[in-house]
Amino acid sequence: MKVPKEEENMKAGIENGTKIGKDLESVLARLLCLLATHLPKDVAQRIREMAEKENDGAAKKVYDCMLENMSLADSLARPLCQDTGIPNFYVKAGADFPLLGSLEGILKGAAAKAFKDAPLRPNAVDPFTSKNTGNNEGPLAPYIDWQIVEGDEVEITAYLCGGGCSLPGFALVLTPGEGIEKAKELIVDKILEKGVNACPPLVIGVGIGASADIAAKLSKKALLRKIGTENGNPMAKDLEKELFEKLNSLKIGPSGMGGAESVLAVNVEFGVRHPATFAVALATGCWATRRATFRIGKDLKVVSEDFD
C-alpha cells in the first residue's frame, strides 16, 4: 500500500465542503491503515541497522522475526502488531486552514473508518466497568491534541499508542535538590523493571518542566520526534546521549534476549522549571513505533514523507 497519489487527493476548493470533508476523511483513513501496517522510514531503517550490527545469536533470531514480520505485514497489508493502540493525533492547525472547524469530525471519522478497513483492534475500555466499547471510540478515543499556529496549513502527527509500550510511562514532581540525577535514576530503574514488556528495543521520550502535566506532554512530544534528530540545547543533547548509553548498557536487547542495543533513540524535550519543582516524565515506544506526520495544504492535498 502506498501513500495516496496526488490525483487521488481531493481538488482545491471548499464550495462543497461536506464532500471534501468526506474525501479528506477517506485519505486520512487510508494513511492510518498504512500506519498500522508499516513502520515509518526512520524507525524501519534504524531497526535494520540494529539487526545488521547484532552478533548475539538469541538477539539475532528476534531481529530475523521482526524483519520477517515487517515484510509479511507489507505483502499481506496486515497490522504489524495486533495491538493497534488508541489512535492519537497531534495537530498543529493553521488558523486560516479552510476546514479548521470540521477537522475534529474528520479525524474521528478517519479513525472510525480505519478501524473497519485496517482492521484495527478494539482497544477502548471503560475504566470503571472494564467493558470494551467495541468500536475503538469513547471519551478521548481517538485522542486529539490541538495547537493553533499561524498560516493556512495543518500538520498532523498520528501515533498508534499501544498498551505494552505505554506501561513504563510515568510523570512526577521531584524537588530541585533531587533534580536531574534523581530523574536519570528513576528512568533507568523503570526501564529495567518494565522495559522488557514494552517490546524492546525502545524509543525513549523524556520531558522536563514545571509540573507533572507539562513534563508528561513533553515526554510524548519527545517520543514522537524523529529518530536521528537531537535537541538543539547542548545540555539536553548531552542528557540524550548519556541516557542512550546507560540504557544500552542494560543489555535488555530485542524482546529481552540481550545483545548490543536496547534503545532506538532517547529524545529529550524541556521547558522551564519552577524554583521549587523539577517535574520529569517518561514516555516509551516499542520497536514497532507507528508514528507518521501528514501535512494538509490549503488545497487539501495530503503529503507525508514518512513512507516510501
Added chain:
Amino acid sequence: MEYHLKTPIDEETVRKLRTGDILYITGRMVTLRDEGHARFLEEGGADIDLKGMVLYHCGPIITKDGDGLEVVSAGPTTSMRLEKFEKDFIKKTGISLIVGKGGMGESTAEACREYGCVHGIFPGGCAVAAASKIKSVGGVIWEDLGMPEAMWIFDAEEFGPVTVNIDTVGGNLMKRK
C-alpha cells in the same frame, strides 16, 4: 537446543527443556488474557481439555472470512500481568507450555517445577509472523469478553521461535538479566 514439538506435549519432554532452548510448536494453542483467566478460575465452565496443550498470552485481531475465522495479527501480550492467575491455572489444567512476552514471577516458576510446565517468549510485536503460523481457528469461547479477551482456539504449525524462559529446574532467563 532446538525442538520441534507436537501437542499434547508429555511431561517427560517438558522436563527436558532448558532456559534458552528454542521451540517450534505444532498443534493446539488457546489464548487467554486477564479477564479470561479470571473467569476460567472463578467461574469455570470452559469445556475444553488443556492437558499437554499450549496457553498463549495473546489478544488477537480476528476477522470473519466467509464462514470461517481468520487470524490477521496475533503477537504475544505481557505475561507478567497474568502472574497472579498462572499457578492455579497450571495446576487446574495440566498445561505444558505458556507463551507470552517478558518474564514471569516466582509463583509461576514454582508451579512450573511442581507440575511440569515451561514459560517461553515469542518475539513481541511480531504479530503477522505469529499469525502466519496459525493455520486455523478451532473455535472461540467467551466471545462476550471482547475480541482481545476471548479464549481463541488455534491450530498452529511450527509456531516459533519460542525461547524457553522458565524451565522446570529453576532456570529463569529474564530474571538473570
